[in-house]
Amino acid sequence: MSRLSSTDTPVEEEAEVVESDEAREALLAKIQTELGDAVVGSHLSPGDDLWVRVDRSAWAAAGAYLKTGLGFEYFNFLSAIDWKPSPFGRDMDAQVDLSLGHDEASEIDMAIEQGVAGGDTRFQVFARVNDIVNGLGVTLKADVPDDDLSIDSWVTVYAGANWHERECFEMYGISFEGHPGLRHIYLPAGFEGNPLRKDYPLLARRLKPWPGIVDVEQMPGDDDPADAAETTEAAE
């Protein structure tokens, strides 16, 4: 199993890489040749996985090229990430959970920090497609700017993207241009808000606070004195 690094270091700079990954390198080169400047970031984890970040305008073209040009016929999934951390932090956590190593006093870090293959915006759409003949998978990402939360639809390329885009639309409020019926899939039609956005509060926790680990029965043989004392106290 190869190690994943969160930074965008090129393959050569990773010290303990033993195998080079010719198949994925060749694939990345082909995508870069075809799409040119539209490829704005990439990350290759040798023997494991490939991430390619494309410009929003090239999203549909990238999907079409992968499907028809490179044989990535299998549509795996499509979703989005909200990179802006939750303004609520972990304020609803039980005290016991906070003692697990969370610094209670530390204020919430609201800095946006994107993951592999980089990024510039709060929202990123990502999708995965597979080439099942050669056993390769690639995760595509695209930045979606805050002032215009929209991106081209993949429905004409991969029919299966239909429902995934509907889910992404209701969960993040990102609209997909050219989608045949962009409407709610899980939530009632009149639902307000986009639940998977980080600034959408998890209401379940506010209604019923999280009990933490105190309700977990101690395992036999697990005789940490601190835990044992806590359990006895709780029992009394």
Place this chain on the structure above:
Amino acid sequence: MTAISDREQLSYIAAQAADARVNVEIETEGMTLNIGPQHPATHGTLRIVAKLDGEQVIAADPIMGYMHRGYEKLAEVRTYPQVTTLINRIDWVGSFANEVPFILAAEKLMDVEAPPRAAWIRTILFEMSRIANISLFLGDMGLQVGAVTPAFFAFRDREHVLNQIEAATGGRFHPNFDRIGGIKDDLPAGWIAETKRAMKKIRSFCDEIEGLLQGNEIFEARCRGIGVIPADVGLSYGLSGANIRASGVDWDTRRDNPCGLVHNELDWKVWTHPDGDSFARFWVRLQEVRESTRMVDQLCDGLPSGPVMAKVPRIIKVPAGEAYVETENPLGVMGYYVVSKGDLTPYRVKIRSASFNNISITPWLLKGVYVPDIVTILGSLYFILGDIDR
């Protein structure tokens, strides 16, 4: 019983369809039929709004969300070990298999590898949850066409497998047994021998089901040539598991992309069927259960000794990074895209569940079929509502 040749069967179906088409030509008023939310064929609370022209469906729109529990949101406030409790409930008839890809993704980010014995026991339980899951399908498929006996047989023999899962993990339906770095406990004494006996019973159950359904005139007429999915359509909708293998696509994550599980050390075969119809999906699953019992036997024989947990910190913090791991679960490919920021909880978990993709083909597939076939097609696609709604 005389076997019906494929040719005879197809000509019979064609004749039936032609008859029906004549009837359709007598103008009938369009009608909207609401199937579900509570309907035996929907395995839970899926609703299908079908627009009909006579007996023929002209448009079908599945409506779900009746069971949406928001696991992707909830996972963001649970620590990594707590998440397995949630995801157990995605596909509740093969629940151990749900835990595996998530744990593997976390292990990948942490650069931890489970010791060999843990990986083997994981694979045993993974395959046993497949048997528990798909044996229910085999019985249910008969039920969809009106045969009640297979369902009783399925519940009877599935019990042997559930008992073994319970004996090893303590939970019949929600084991919550997989841990980052290994599994919770070793197997109890005498478990291996008892499991092998259970596998023998499952194999005879498969023979029974085959004898009851395969070649049965009603079953064949209701399933052959119904709900045909061509391979390219299936791929673009992201179908997986037996649904895509029944369309002739020879692709199984267990063989082609084994990560963390030990399927590649076993002698087994990926079954495919060229037809892509309801019968093919049934047939492929039947063979898969047999193959799984053989796998469990081999795994029990070759089980290595050693510890079942790797050295992992008591408080699990997963280093920052992104990982996607998918495994071939009973319902199809299930994957978790885990984004970590080096915290106690995942930053984002995208759950790629098999049934969501599998069922997204229904608007395409149900177009033009007859009302009774909706039931067999949905039954043969085999979905679990928890796996669609998450």
